[in-house]
Amino acid sequence: MSARRIVVAGAGMVAHRFAESLLARAGSDLHLTVLGEEGRHPYDRVGLSRYFDGGDPEAMTLKRSVLEDPRVHFAPADAVAGIDRAGQQVHTRSGARIDYDHLVLATGSSATRPPLDGADLPGAFVYRTLEDVRRLRDQIERAPDGRPPRAYVIGGGLLGLEAAGALQKLGAEATVAQSGDRLMSAQLDLPAGQALRRLIEQRDLAVRTGTHTARLTAGEDGSVAGIEFADGTAEPADLVVFTIGVRPRDELARAADLPCAARGGVEIDASCRTADPAISAIGEVASFAGRCVGLVAPGYAMAEVVADGLLEGEATFSGYDLSTQLKLSGVEVASFGDAFATTEGALDVVYADPVAGVHKKLVLSDDAGTLLGGMLVGDTSAYGSLRPLIGRSLGTDPAAYLLPEGGIAASGGELPDEAIVCSCAGVSAGRIRQAVHEDGCEDAAGVTACTRAGATCGSCVGTLARTVDAELVGMGRAVSTGLCEHFDLSRRQLYDAVLVSELTTFSAIIERFGSGRGCNTCKPVLASILATLAPAHVLDGENATLQDTNDHVMANMQKDGTYSVVPRMPGGEVTPEGLIVVGEIARDFALYTKLTGGQRIDLFGARLEELPMIWQRLVDAGFESGQAYGKSLRTVKSCVGKAWCRYGVLDSTAMAVRLELRYRGLRAPHKLKLGVSGCARECAEARSKDAGIIATAQGWNLYVGGNGGATPRHAQLFAEGLDDEALVRTIDRFFLYYIRTADVLQRTAPWLAALDGGIDGLREVVLEDSLGLCADLDAAMERHVAGYEDEWAATLADPEKLRRFHSFVNAPATGDPSLAYTLERGQPRPASSEERRSGKVLIAGTRLEVRR
Amino acid sequence: MTTQMQTLHPSISSRLGWQRVCALKSLEVERGRAALVGSAQIALFLLADGTIRATCNRDPYCDAYVLSRGIVGSRGDVPTLSSPMHKQVFDLRTGTCLDTRGKEPARLRTWQARAVDGQVQLLWGSAS
Numbered sequence: 001m002s003a004r005r006i007v008v009a010g011a012g013m014v015a016h017r018f019a020e021s022l023l024a025r026a027g028s029d030l031h032l033t034v035l036g037e038e039g040r041h042p043y044d045r046v047g048l049s050r051y052f053d054g055g056d057p058e059a060m061t062l063k064r065s066v067l068e069d070p071r072v073h074f075a076p077a078d079a080v081a082g083i084d085r086a087g088q089q090v091h092t093r094s095g096a097r098i099d100y101d102h103l104v105l106a107t108g109s110s111a112t113r114p115p116l117d118g119a120d121l122p123g124a125f126v127y128r129t130l131e132d133v134r135r136l137r138d139q140i141e142r143a144p145d146g147r148p149p150r151a152y153v154i155g156g157g158l159l160g161l162e163a164a165g166a167l168q169k170l171g172a173e174a175t176v177a178q179s180g181d182r183l184m185s186a187q188l189d190l191p192a193g194q195a196l197r198r199l200i201e202q203r204d205l206a207v208r209t210g211t212h213t214a215r216l217t218a219g220e221d222g223s224v225a226g227i228e229f230a231d232g233t234a235e236p237a238d239l240v241v242f243t244i245g246v247r248p249r250d251e252l253a254r255a256a257d258l259p260c261a262a263r264g265g266v267e268i269d270a271s272c273r274t275a276d277p278a279i280s281a282i283g284e285v286a287s288f289a290g291r292c293v294g295l296v297a298p299g300y301a302m303a304e305v306v307a308d309g310l311l312e313g314e315a316t317f318s319g320y321d322l323s324t325q326l327k328l329s330g331v332e333v334a335s336f337g338d339a340f341a342t343t344e345g346a347l348d349v350v351y352a353d354p355v356a357g358v359h360k361k362l363v364l365s366d367d368a369g370t371l372l373g374g375m376l377v378g379d380t381s382a383y384g385s386l387r388p389l390i391g392r393s394l395g396t397d398p399a400a401y402l403l404p405e406g407g408i409a410a411s412g413g414e415l416p417d418e419a420i421v422c423s424c425a426g427v428s429a430g431r432i433r434q435a436v437h438e439d440g441c442e443d444a445a446g447v448t449a450c451t452r453a454g455a456t457c458g459s460c461v462g463t464l465a466r467t468v469d470a471e472l473v474g475m476g477r478a479v480s481t482g483l484c485e486h487f488d489l490s491r492r493q494l495y496d497a498v499l500v501s502e503l504t505t506f507s508a509i510i511e512r513f514g515s516g517r518g519c520n521t522c523k524p525v526l527a528s529i530l531a532t533l534a535p536a537h538v539l540d541g542e543n544a545t546l547q548d549t550n551d552h553v554m555a556n557m558q559k560d561g562t563y564s565v566v567p568r569m570p571g572g573e574v575t576p577e578g579l580i581v582v583g584e585i586a587r588d589f590a591l592y593t594k595l596t597g598g599q600r601i602d603l604f605g606a607r608l609e610e611l612p613m614i615w616q617r618l619v620d621a622g623f624e625s626g627q628a629y630g631k632s633l634r635t636v637k638s639c640v641g642k643a644w645c646r647y648g649v650l651d652s653t654a655m656a657v658r659l660e661l662r663y664r665g666l667r668a669p670h671k672l673k674l675g676v677s678g679c680a681r682e683c684a685e686a687r688s689k690d691a692g693i694i695a696t697a698q699g700w701n702l703y704v705g706g707n708g709g710a711t712p713r714h715a716q717l718f719a720e721g722l723d724d725e726a727l728v729r730t731i732d733r734f735f736l737y738y739i740r741t742a743d744v745l746q747r748t749a750p751w752l753a754a755l756d757g758g759i760d761g762l763r764e765v766v767l768e769d770s771l772g773l774c775a776d777l778d779a780a781m782e783r784h785v786a787g788y789e790d791e792w793a794a795t796l797a798d799p800e801k802l803r804r805f806h807s808f809v810n811a812p813a814t815g816d817p818s819l820a821y822t823l824e825r826g827q828p829r830p831a832s833s834e835e836r837r838s839g840k841v842l843i844a845g846t847r848l849e850v851r852r
Numbered sequence: 853m854t855t856q857m858q859t860l861h862p863s864i865s866s867r868l869g870w871q872r873v874c875a876l877k878s879l880e881v882e883r884g885r886a887a888l889v890g891s892a893q894i895a896l897f898l899l900a901d902g903t904i905r906a907t908c909n910r911d912p913y914c915d916a917y918v919l920s921r922g923i924v925g926s927r928g929d930v931p932t933l934s935s936p937m938h939k940q941v942f943d944l945r946t947g948t949c950l951d952t953r954g955k956e957p958a959r960l961r962t963w964q965a966r967a968v969d970g971q972v973q974l975l976w977g978s979a980s
Contacts, residue, residue, distance in 0.1 A: 059946035059959065329956045518925045519925035523925060548923065549936035561917055808886050808888045809874045809879070810887050811888045816893070817891070833915070
């Protein structure tokens with residue numbers, strides 16, 4: 001390349017992209033100088049709102065390795081102060097003079113403050129840089145106690161709505177004041193803007209349109225205390241944020257006599273050169289065809305054009321893609337292409353459902369054959385499919401993209417190779433296919449790493465993934481059966497590997513058969529496998545770090561982070577004394593009490609630090625807690641059977657008690673439920689269970705593979721006329737064969753459906769021992785039964801385990817202060833966020849003095 | 853037109869300092885613990901390599917203070933935490949959500965943590 005010394009004025013996202021693109025393709029004979037102003041490494045400004053309440057700027061930083069390249073000199077806080085075009089030299093604020101062969105202006109733009117009285121008072125902000133956001137956050141944190149700070153956002157565009165959402169997230173009462181007649185007026189027409197307003201107001205953000213701000217007024221401390229509008233109204237305000245627009249930072253260009261547009265911005269041609277061929281301009285400072293645009297995607301496109309030009313390429317900037325998407329929780333908005341139907345003869349297709357809060361419009365060419373653009377409010381699921389089709393045929397009835405069920409699936413065929421999937425990175429469907437075919441990318445994440453598609457705004461991630469998957473399938477690639485990124489083995493292979501290797505710790509197993517430190521898929525799987533092959537307490541040593549949510553503390557986590565406790569009542573039997581004790585515990589700990597579908601009593605709202613005290617009360621009364629949670633035996637449901645029932649054939653309750661005591665604590669790939677009915681009337685609903693037992697005059701009939709849940713399945717008849725011992729042995733083998741061979745989180749019904757030979761194949765293994773496994777299966781069940789211990793009592797006896805039930809490591813008995821309850825039908829339940837706001841919380845936090 | 857941004861509120865700054873939270877031996881490798889610092893609930897994690905990570909204990913996806921009870925693991929070189937509530941996965945270093953399970957992006961607050969003389973300390977700020 002002829003230009004060796006390149007200087008970039010500015011260190012924002014577009015400057016970073018330019019540097020990345022140039023460095024990736026240039027040789028060693030390059031000296032790139034990047035001169036920034038903010039004193040920071042380039043960061044993701046688009047993500048400012050997302051990081052508003054996070055506070056860690058590091059996560060927003062763009063790839064550091066780019067500017068750490070040895071060919072780069074990066075001065076983050078030494079902005080260009082002047083250009084000497086004749087001498088091809090810039091000088092910086094610190095006085096440095098740097099020669100250039102080519103200069104790239106990427107100075108961006110600045111947020112505008114309106115010329116109002118009070119616009120520069122403390123408490124009035126703009127929203128552009130990390131520094132702005134940090135100050136804003138500080139201001140909110142200092143707001144007066146006792147009430148949320150009142151915030152006004154002046155400007156109802158994309159940025160204003162994002163800022164309002166972020167302010168609300170930090171606890172402010174936010175109002176958006178827009179001078180125009182609707183929100184996001186640059187992207188939406190009036191009906192779409194009104195639909196958006198309704199969605200915004202449903203989120204408790206106030207909106208004023210047609211509102212001009214007259215002045216800000218100061219309070220006693222000299223900072224903003226009120227806002228006055230042009231219509232004479234006034235409101236109190238603790239802080240005001242201006243998001244009324246940006247202004248190109250073209251002062252360097254003007255001082256250097258480079259032609260600039262009347263409304264600001266350095267004029268560039270399609271190769272992004274200014275009037276001086278040794279100077280280019282990219283991003284928000286550049287004015288192309290008389291316009292500056294404050295979006296990052298066109299800036300990235302310009303960066304690529306200039307990098308290409310310096311490498312003797314001939315790429316040109318084809319104009320602005322104005323597609324935008326608002327990402328605010330609960331409010332989806334997208335606008336793309338010729339959204340306002342400015343093309344001659346353009347047709348609109350509109351679908352509006354005010355009740356559902358949806359307004360969608362597609363703009364089509366005069367023959368309704370070509371998609372030109374559109375607006376989507378309330379449901380943007382079709383955005384990823386539609387945007388690549390701009391300028392192309394939809395290939396189907398446009399309504400398919402607009403109606404609620406149509407959505408994404410409407411894309412009838414594959415995208416053509418030249419369709420742009422990711423407009424931020426300018427990546428086409430063909431490039432994605434190439435990444436799979438030629439660059440060896442194995443999945444969407446690999447394609448993102450390779451092409452940058454999907455890495456910026458993320459709106460194309462769905463389309464990207466579908467394109468990648470379709471291509472992989474087209475290549476006949478097998479789908480991996482590996483458990484997760486840490487194990488290439490399936491669950492069944494891993495079970496066998498642990499069995500054969502006799503390894504008993506997670507660290508040893510992952511070192512031998514996997515990689516990394518595991519995840520929430522493989523860790524619980526290994527906990528379950530080890531529970532069968534090397535039985536130990538679930539909280540012993542390293543096992544404790546493998547346990548999923550409920551096994552983690554041996555109780556069932558509820559929505560507010562408290563737990564429910566279900567005392568074990570085998571077969572659903574309970575004595576009156578036992579019932580009284582359970583009632584007393586529920587009363588003393590103020591636990592919401594409800595009967596379960598499995599004939600047990602569920603006690604809700606126990607805090608972490610209360611669990612051991614509740615268990616102690618249960619143990620003292622001869623109960624244990626129960627595994628009414630987790631991937632293990634839940635309950636054995638039964639009818640009362642022959643002992644009382646005048647129709648009963650066999651003693652179903654006694655058998656249920658025996659089975660529950662035998663299989664309690666048995667960990668499995670998924671939950672296991674049993675039912676025992678004393679006659680063919682089937683009052684225990686046994687055929688909806690993994691193992692259902694129904695008494696007949698000839699003995700027990702065993703049904704397997706049933707379940708309730710989302711896809712109910714009746715159990716199938718497996719064996720008939722069994723005596724007690726044969727029944728128990730058959731269930732033993734059935735359960736252990738399932739535990740040994742099922743996939744992750746696969747219940748018995750789908751396992752049986754996928755099993756070689758189906759139920760006949762299962763009979764051969766379990767009843768005829770066709771695999772020679774039965775002795776192993778029997779031994780494993782004997783080990784389980786002999787090794788069973790009351791896990792809760794064992795925890796109470798171990799001070800090390802008990803420490804894990806301290807609520808806070810430095811305040812062991814302090815209850816979670818965030819908990820709040822209200823009474824309903826005489827019992828507590830978690831208070832809703834509205835109830836918390838209104839103060840209608842009847843019971844807060846601690847009920848009982850916690851003692852240890 | 854931009855200089856006003858730089859000169860507003862020169863008086864606002866944060867005072868940062870290392871604050872002791874608990875003894876290092878109170879933490880177990882890859883099993884988190886909650887801590888109370890002022891009125892803030894923090895989740896502390898001791899990783900297998902001895903690093904200590906600190907995030908907020910609140911799960912932004914369910915508003916419950918449960919993250920200290922999640923599963924610690926890894927994604928590539930990134931140490932991760934999955935929420936016990938609905939299994940969103942977070943980068944323990946930055947708080948970024950790596951798997952939102954179809955929800956909006958959200959992130960955790962994070963703090964710098966270290967062990968000194970057997971004590972776990974957090975870099976803790978207070979408005980001056």
